[in-house]
Amino acid sequence: MSSSEISAATVGRLPAYLRALIELAGDESATVSSDHLAELVGVNPATVRRDLASLRITGTRGVGYDVKYLVFEISVELGLNQEWPVAVIGAGNLGRALANYAGLTERGFPIRCLFDTDQAKIGTEVAGIPVRHLDDLAGTVAELGIAVGVIATPADGAQEVADALVSAGIGSILNFTAHPIIVPDRVVVRRVDIATELQILSFYQQRGVGTSTGTGVPLEVR
Amino acid sequence: MSSSEISAATVGRLPAYLRALIELAGDESATVSSDHLAELVGVNPATVRRDLASLRITGTRGVGYDVKYLVFEISVELGLNQEWPVAVIGAGNLGRALANYAGLTERGFPIRCLFDTDQAKIGTEVAGIPVRHLDDLAGTVAELGIAVGVIATPADGAQEVADALVSAGIGSILNFTAHPIIVPDRVVVRRVDIATELQILSFYQQRGVGTSTGTGVPLEVR
Structure with missing residues (x-):
């Protein structure tokens, strides 16, 4: 897949999805809904569905996504099927x-x-x-x-x-x-x-707006 | 201004604009075009104009933006008119x-x-x-x-x-x-x-796609 089909914002969220999915896999969860994954990562469910769709991954209605398959697919997208010294x-x-x-x-x-x-x-x-x-x-x-x-x-x-x-x-x-x-x-x-990270914090703090984001990437303001 | 009018992606770019503008001010530049500011920060000019418009800042056609005014306005938006111990x-x-x-x-x-x-x-x-x-x-x-x-x-x-x-x-x-x-x-x-940052690097490297972004925030993929 050409990376041009995957937005930089989506790429920025993939590591957070992966981390949440690896935890779910460790908890023996076989499937996950977009709502639950969204909650774990701190974005909205529509964003999760759109991001995964851009990787050509679709869930099953009423069941959700297969956790192990998601871990595999996202790992491959991120190039984590090899070591990067x-x-x-x-x-x-x-x-x-x-x-x-x-x-x-x-x-x-x-x-x-x-x-x-x-x-x-x-x-x-x-x-x-x-x-x-x-x-x-x-x-x-x-x-x-x-x-x-x-x-x-x-x-x-x-x-x-x-x-x-x-x-x-x-x-x-x-x-x-x-x-x-x-x-x-x-x-x-x-x-x-x-x-830069501190400046983004001060932007929100002076406004008294809480926002929990994953990783230096502004995922979404809640 | 309510921060709800300013997107998280815009907030993530403000520190990069500010850094570029402070350098321009140091170089005695009085005005800057959205094209030039966009080039310095590595985003496209339409993004610059949209971001600044969301701060209710507009440039003058054929002249651009006043550098010192932008530095002041963005600093205030980021809460940098005070210290944050x-x-x-x-x-x-x-x-x-x-x-x-x-x-x-x-x-x-x-x-x-x-x-x-x-x-x-x-x-x-x-x-x-x-x-x-x-x-x-x-x-x-x-x-x-x-x-x-x-x-x-x-x-x-x-x-x-x-x-x-x-x-x-x-x-x-x-x-x-x-x-x-x-x-x-x-x-x-x-x-x-x-x-996470390394995973985002490996995403692009395995595709052979160069992307220079400012600061842990995926500004835009070129």
């Missing part, structure tokens, strides 16, 4: 926090290497993950089959690191700095900007 | 990374206190910010006027911390754990889930 650039507090977060490996994104330019850190390990010099990036990407680069450096180094990741052949970048990066069209970038 | 729960790697991130103070979200339950950390400072015991949360929130709580603990403690934040009167929570939290409707929650 990750390299983290920057072995500071954030890089170390990521290295210590076992949830990434469980979810198919094992961190294989950290990179830094501080000689005192090169050759050490963080949570069993080696720290190498940024100069060794290209060789390591090839050697370890790195698919995703995470930029966890100070903001003023972000573009230089992005250029190095692109040169090394990386196709996906997660940028944790406040600095937007410019990459060729073939490279996929997501940015996690904490100040 | 932040407490971070969890003084581990992630909490320390946040404490060391000066960008938050610059952008109106100063971290005033860290909380932990590890006695070895209580009474210490991280980047000049005191670490207190979680038992002192309610008193500290009142004392320091804390408006936002950031959950940077292991996932299995997320709900307990959320309950404590709500009890202490916090109205906005940023949850960095993989665990969704349940809060009363009046409390605003955002979650930054790194695995």
